[in-house]
Amino acid sequence: MAKQITENIKIKKEVEVIITPQAQKIIASSKYNMNDFKEWALKDNKISLGGNNATLFLEVMYNQNVEVSK
Numbered sequence: 001m002a003k004q005i006t007e008n009i010k011i012k013k014e015v016e017v018i019i020t021p022q023a024q025k026i027i028a029s030s031k032y033n034m035n036d037f038k039e040w041a042l043k044d045n046k047i048s049l050g051g052n053n054a055t056l057f058l059e060v061m062y063n064q065n066v067e068v069s070k
Contacts, residue, residue: 017042 019034019041027037 015047 019037023037024034027034
């Protein structure tokens with residue numbers, strides 16, 4: 001029988017974060033700066049991986065396995 005999963009997993013790891021030109025233009029047209037945006041995006045907003053991310057991961061893994069099998 002499977003164990004009920006109820007807790008988040010929290011990890012700290014160095015990651016590469018890309019701020020697109022579109023986001024930069026939007027922030028540049030406001031009273032806020034890139035540091036304000038980065039602080040919000042990386043500290044206040046946090047990064048969350050949910051079910052959609054898991055589905056995309058499984059699709060990529062499937063495609064890689066199909067290519068290896070050819």
